[in-house]
Amino acid sequence: MKKILLEGTLKLVIGGIIIGVLHKYDSLLAVLLFLKIIHSIYKAKKNNTYSIIFIIGMIFTGLIGLLTEYIGTEYGHWQYHEVNTQLPNWLFFAWVGAFVLMYGIEAKINLNYPNLTNKNKQLLVLFMAFFFPSLGEMIAINLGTWTYYWPYQILNLPLLAFFGLTVIHYLIHATLTLMSKKLNITDIVFNPMLLESIKIKQTTR
16 A cells, blocks of 8 residues: 555655646646546546546536635635736646546555455545645645745645645545445445456456
8 A cells, every 4th residue: 555655646746846847837737737637537447447426526626626726816815926817727637636646546545455444444535635635735835836825834835724625635535425325326436336346357458
């Protein structure tokens, strides 16, 4: 499991650096992130970890992210730099990218460690909701992408942002889990009812 988490962390660090370095090239960064998301969808479909909940989760996360960002910037809690609009064009895709990254990590863990208890799964989800979004923001912030105006900061990320990011991503996960179970939709992350059959299909490719 450590290897999977470390690989995910490396991907996140690279993504944070790319956003930090290219944030001034608003449209270019938006296109690059969009292409990366398309590639991730293709990989998920090829590896048979694709489901409609995966797509819903991407759109839902992106929209929740944009709403949060609009409220935060509108009321002066943070501000993006070197853009001509209130919110940069790449922002929706960055939120979607965060969802895709954590989905991929959890999917790998579920496939490789199918006997995890529900308690350990919930602790894993909570850890990822806390660690990955916050680390990504720290990297991008310190490369000049935006500034928070809240007090009590660690590496320019306020404690309130740590809490807010954790709650948002954890609740998104909980909502998608509930939705997939209510609608009886099998998903490798949110409702892995047919996990063994998915693993069998993958080994026969």
